[in-house]
Amino acid sequence: MTFNALLLEQTDETVTAAMTELGDDRLPEGDVTVAVEWSSLNYKDGMILSGLGRLVRKYPHVPGVDLAGTVESSDDDRYRQGDRVVLTGWRVGETHWGGYSERARVKGDWLVPLPDGLTTRQAMSVGTAGFAAMQGLLALEEHGLEPGPDQPLLVTGASGGLGSSAVLFAGAAGHHVVASTGRLENADELTALGAAEVIDRGELAENPSRPLLSERWAGCVDAVGGDTLAHILTEMRYGTSVAACGLAGGNGLATTVIPFLLRGVNLLGIDSVLCPTQRRRTVWNRIAEVVDAAKLESLTTEVELADVAALAPEILAGKVKGRVVVSCR
Numbered sequence: 001m002t003f004n005a006l007l008l009e010q011t012d013e014t015v016t017a018a019m020t021e022l023g024d025d026r027l028p029e030g031d032v033t034v035a036v037e038w039s040s041l042n043y044k045d046g047m048i049l050s051g052l053g054r055l056v057r058k059y060p061h062v063p064g065v066d067l068a069g070t071v072e073s074s075d076d077d078r079y080r081q082g083d084r085v086v087l088t089g090w091r092v093g094e095t096h097w098g099g100y101s102e103r104a105r106v107k108g109d110w111l112v113p114l115p116d117g118l119t120t121r122q123a124m125s126v127g128t129a130g131f132a133a134m135q136g137l138l139a140l141e142e143h144g145l146e147p148g149p150d151q152p153l154l155v156t157g158a159s160g161g162l163g164s165s166a167v168l169f170a171g172a173a174g175h176h177v178v179a180s181t182g183r184l185e186n187a188d189e190l191t192a193l194g195a196a197e198v199i200d201r202g203e204l205a206e207n208p209s210r211p212l213l214s215e216r217w218a219g220c221v222d223a224v225g226g227d228t229l230a231h232i233l234t235e236m237r238y239g240t241s242v243a244a245c246g247l248a249g250g251n252g253l254a255t256t257v258i259p260f261l262l263r264g265v266n267l268l269g270i271d272s273v274l275c276p277t278q279r280r281r282t283v284w285n286r287i288a289e290v291v292d293a294a295k296l297e298s299l300t301t302e303v304e305l306a307d308v309a310a311l312a313p314e315i316l317a318g319k320v321k322g323r324v325v326v327s328c329r
């Protein structure tokens with residue numbers, strides 16, 4: 001049997017991607033073979049497709065950090081032929097061949113059964129970015145964030161994949177979402193998704209010279225990091241939390257200990273890659289519970305597998321809007 005995949009090759013320091021027909025004997029080790037229906041484009045895929053960050057050490061390589069599809073065969077008792085499954089994280093698409101392929105072979109431990117109410121396409125509309133957004137929201141709620149207009153929840157990078165998903169999920173859960181974006185022309189779309197207010201990201205872009213500014217936010221899902229995160233920390237209300245999810249604006253963090261000491265602010269790290277299995281199920285089930293299918297579709301763009309590599313520079317430049325699903329059949 002053969003299958004088509006987007007194969008990355010490295011020559012010198014350059015990485016190139018091409019659709020390639022491969023034999024099943026090329027599939028990596030694993031106990032479950034999945035007929036991949038959908039994958040998605042995430043910021044990390046943009047890095048991998050561009051050969052940045054040394055995330056992939058061994059070529060040729062099939063990228064795609066997430067996938068959803070149907071089990072074709074399984075040596076793992078928990079999965080049978082025909083089961084619908086979703087996979088994010090575990091460095092799939094980095095150290096193990098990933099979802100940009102018609103077929104994937106993976107460890108059963110990495111899979112989650114598709115939650116009731118979600119299709120495989122919807123699961124990838126959510127994908128890694130949406131999964132991390134929900135992880136962030138759950139962490140904030142567990143640290144005291146409550147729905148309602150008196151608890152403004154800031155979401156940064158709101159036009160991007162993680163941010164728009166956070167707006168969608170938090171809005172649906174009744175939170176008062178303040179969406180921060182560099183693309184104010186998207187304000188109406190963000191409002192339709194679930195934002196109560198939309199602000200210009202320029203308001204948060206500079207690291208202030210003072211360690212504390214007026215208390216403003218009851219929680220934050222941050223996709224941006226860098227000086228934006230440093231700024232946000234100075235504006236958190238007493239005893240509230242920031243879910244640090246991303247670094248689209250830089251991986252540095254020049255801050256002081258003052259927000260932590262004088263306002264009891266919590267900085268919660270969000271990692272979707274090694275998130276434990278039980279927690280994954282909780283996150284997926286909450287997603288299935290709150291998600292509005294029409295709104296999820298409204299933030300989704302579909303591309304063919306052969307066309308996804310062309311979008312890598314776009315996502316790295318912060319120009320991709322919402323989520324991109326990749327059709328793999």
Ligand code: NDP
Pocket residue numbers: 042043044128129132156157158159160161162163180181182183201223224228244245246247248249250270271272273315316317318319320322
């Ligand atoms: P996107 O590129 O889709 O979104 C990032 C958004 O951030 C952009 O759309 C833009 O939104 C904003 N942005 C981009 N550049 C800058 C900048 N220089 N300064 C301020 N804002 C900027 O990426 P994703 O949403 O998929 O991912 C966002 C981040 O989250 C990435 O760093 C990614 O690696 C990380 N991530 C982390 C995960 C985890 O497990 N913790 C999982 C998935 C992603 P706007 O135009 O609205 O301002």
